[in-house]
Amino acid sequence: xxxxxxxxxxxxxxxxxxxxxxxxxxxxxxxxxxxxxxxxxxxxxxxxxxxxxxxxxxxxxxxxxxxxxxxxxxxxxxxxxxxxxxxxxxxxxxxxxxxxxxxxxxxxxxxxxxxxxxxxxxxxxxxxxxxxxxxxxxx
Amino acid sequence: xxxxxxxxxxxxxxxxxxxxxxxxxxxxxxxxxxxxxxxxxxxxxxxxxxxxxxxxxxxxxxxxxxxxxxxxxxxxxxxxxxxxxxxxxxxxxxxxxxxxxxxxxxxxxxxxxxxxxxxxxxxxxxxxxxxxxxxxxxxxxxxxxxxxxxxxxxxxxxxxxxxxxxxxxxxxxxxxxxxxxxxxxxxxxxxxxxxxxxxxxxxxxxxxxxxxxxxxxxxxxxxxxxxxxxxxxxxxxxxxxxxxxxxxxxxxxxxxxxxxxxxxxx
Ligand SMILES: Cc1cc2nc3c(=O)[nH]c(=O)nc-3n(C[C@H](O)[C@H](O)[C@H](O)COP(=O)(O)OP(=O)(O)OC[C@H]3O[C@@H](n4cnc5c(N)ncnc54)[C@H](O)[C@@H]3O)c2cc1C
Numbered sequence: 001x002x003x004x005x006x007x008x009x010x011x012x013x014x015x016x017x018x019x020x021x022x023x024x025x026x027x028x029x030x031x032x033x034x035x036x037x038x039x040x041x042x043x044x045x046x047x048x049x050x051x052x053x054x055x056x057x058x059x060x061x062x063x064x065x066x067x068x069x070x071x072x073x074x075x076x077x078x079x080x081x082x083x084x085x086x087x088x089x090x091x092x093x094x095x096x097x098x099x100x101x102x103x104x105x106x107x108x109x110x111x112x113x114x115x116x117x118x119x120x121x122x123x124x125x126x127x128x129x130x131x132x133x134x135x136x137x138x139x
Numbered sequence: 140x141x142x143x144x145x146x147x148x149x150x151x152x153x154x155x156x157x158x159x160x161x162x163x164x165x166x167x168x169x170x171x172x173x174x175x176x177x178x179x180x181x182x183x184x185x186x187x188x189x190x191x192x193x194x195x196x197x198x199x200x201x202x203x204x205x206x207x208x209x210x211x212x213x214x215x216x217x218x219x220x221x222x223x224x225x226x227x228x229x230x231x232x233x234x235x236x237x238x239x240x241x242x243x244x245x246x247x248x249x250x251x252x253x254x255x256x257x258x259x260x261x262x263x264x265x266x267x268x269x270x271x272x273x274x275x276x277x278x279x280x281x282x283x284x285x286x287x288x289x290x291x292x293x294x295x296x297x298x299x300x301x302x303x304x305x306x307x308x309x310x311x312x313x314x315x316x317x318x319x320x321x322x323x324x325x326x327x328x329x330x331x332x333x334x335x336x337x338x339x340x341x342x343x344x345x346x347x348x349x350x351x352x353x354x355x356x357x358x359x360x361x362x363x364x365x366x367x368x369x370x371x372x373x374x375x376x377x378x379x380x381x382x383x384x385x386x387x388x389x390x391x392x393x394x395x396x397x398x399x400x401x402x403x404x405x
Contacts, residue, residue: 001211002175021160030332032166035265037157038335042210043145045174047183050143052160062142070211073249073340099243108251111384114244115237122236122314123229125220133261 007094011068019043020059021052025076041054056083066090100127169301171206171335178207187222191234197304197369202235205336206302208242215239219309242341249340255353256343257324264351265317266397275322276329280315288379289365289401291315306368314351317394318382323350356402359390 001019008015026036043050051058059067059080067084069077071093081091100118108114121127143160147153154168162185171177193199208214219239249256259269279285283294293307303311308330315326323346330346331337335377347353362383366375377384385393391402 002178002213004175004217005211005214023161026161027163028238030328031164031337032298032332033154033158033161033164033299034166034169034171034333035335035337036161036164037150037154037168038171038301039210040157041153041173042175042212044147045176046147050145051145052141058140062156073246073253075253096211097214097216099219099239108244108247111241111244114247115240118240118243122219122240124232125223125224126216139215 001039001046004045005070005094006097007068007070010092010094015068016062016064016094017046017048018058018062020055021050022055022058023052025055026071055080059084060087060089064089066092066093068094071095098127098129101129103138149292166298166333169299169335171301173206173210173212173356175212178204178212181373182206182218182221183236185218185221187226187232187235191231193211194234194238195368197306197372199304201304201313203302209245209336209338209341215243216286242338245338245344246338248344254291255347256339259350259352260347263357264355266355266395267320269322271320272316273319274317274325276321276325277319280319280321285314287314288374288376289362289369290380292373296335297330301333303334308345309349309358310360310365312346313357316346316350317357317359323347323352357395359387359394359402361385361387362391 003017008017021040026060031039040050053061055076067089069081069091083092085092102114103120104118108124115122144156147156150168150172157168158164181202181204185204186200188235189200190202194201202218204213204218208215208218219232222235222239223229226232252260263269263272280294283291283298285291285294290311293303293311296307297303297311312323312326312330315321316323325341327343327346330342331339334342344353349358351357360383362375362377362380362385363374365380366382370377376379391398396403
């Protein structure tokens with residue numbers, strides 16, 4: 001949740017930034033008030049429109065042909081994206097800036113195995129990538 | 140489609156508004172401010188060299204960036220870049236960068252094995268079967284009245300601030316799983332309700348690490364360890380922390396009687 005996230009670069013100028021306050025989703029998370037306040041404050045600070053409703057219904061109701069979303073491991077985000085695609089809305093998922101480029105080497109394994117493949121890249125600004133590569137990683 | 144307010148005169152006003160929106164939510168707002176400017180202020184305070192020296196201590200120079208990182212308000216890349224900028228030699232930032240890498244690592248584990256988030260990855264290496272662990276978090280833990288002063292202090296902090304130092308998280312997790320013999324899932328769920336940085340991968344996999352379902356031996360601690368790292372800020376008197384006041388040998392035989400003192404060398 002920041003305007004510097006590559007998803008905004010991908011969406012370009014015409015974007016409308018929407019944060020959906022989905023009561024059903026949020027109450028399922030079981031978060032206490034402090035986290036809800038924190039998250040809401042982040043959305044306001046980012047200059048997003050905050051819209052209340054069911055995520056899929058809100059997005060469908062926008063009448064837009066294309067939605068950009070930040071990549072996430074959250075299965076809910078995938079379900080929503082599938083729901084949008086099913087009604088003909090194009091969904092572009094944009095990855096976060098990479099933190100490391102792992103050297104090739106099979107399975108992830110435990111942390112120190114990962115670190116031996118990650119260290120060189122991790123110790124360089126922008127993971128040792130050029131700015132172009134850094135932001136060109138559409139998912 | 141209902142548009143919600145985004146202009147507030149104060150944080151109090153914002154909190155009151157959210158309370159009305161979410162009458163089901165428990166607890167109170169906390170003092171950690173959301174948003175990019177607050178995150179940038181925290182980022183500007185990062186001191187990689189001091190971090191490397193003091194991060195294990197309760198009053199050490201940790202970054203407190205976790206809630207911002209978790210919610211994408213700053214990226215791991217930005218924190219790493221900032222860390223490299225403010226040290227004369229890259230090695231001086233390595234400890235911090237390695238901790239950032241732990242987050243990246245847990246996310247990758249989750250991406251590869253989403254089914255690991257709530258199930259035991261391996262059996263417990265405690266001498267006990269998973270079925271021998273309680274399913275629910277005991278109410279005295281949830282309420283912070285375990286009778287162990289330092290733990291009750293940490294629980295209060297978790298509930299009020301939504302943040303805990305890494306060591307305090309390890310202590311509470313070890314207490315829940317090993318001292319009280321409750322499944323890690325119950326504790327992980329409890330943490331996720333309270334932590335502003337609550338993250339399925341970092342949290343649940345760390346709980347599994349403490350529990351030994353994702354490590355080779357259970358993590359335990361004693362009062363001496365708490366005293367070393369938190370002695371300046373927390374009540375660590377033996378009379379208020381009896382359950383923890385023991386040597387590791389004593390704890391091993393008390394907590395893992397079936398292992399015959401073979402929990403492994405720390
Ligand atoms: C039982 C348990 C539960 C945890 N639950 C969470 C959680 O829900 N969310 C979460 O972000 N972290 C979790 N952690 C990891 C760690 O405790 C916190 O990330 C850290 O304490 C946050 O404080 P900080 O920002 O001051 O960290 P710093 O020490 O300043 O580290 C900087 C950043 O690196 C990352 N980081 C550091 N250590 C770890 C680690 N061990 N694992 C993953 N990332 C790390 C975090 O993003 C952190 O903000 C948990 C650890 C344990 C033992």
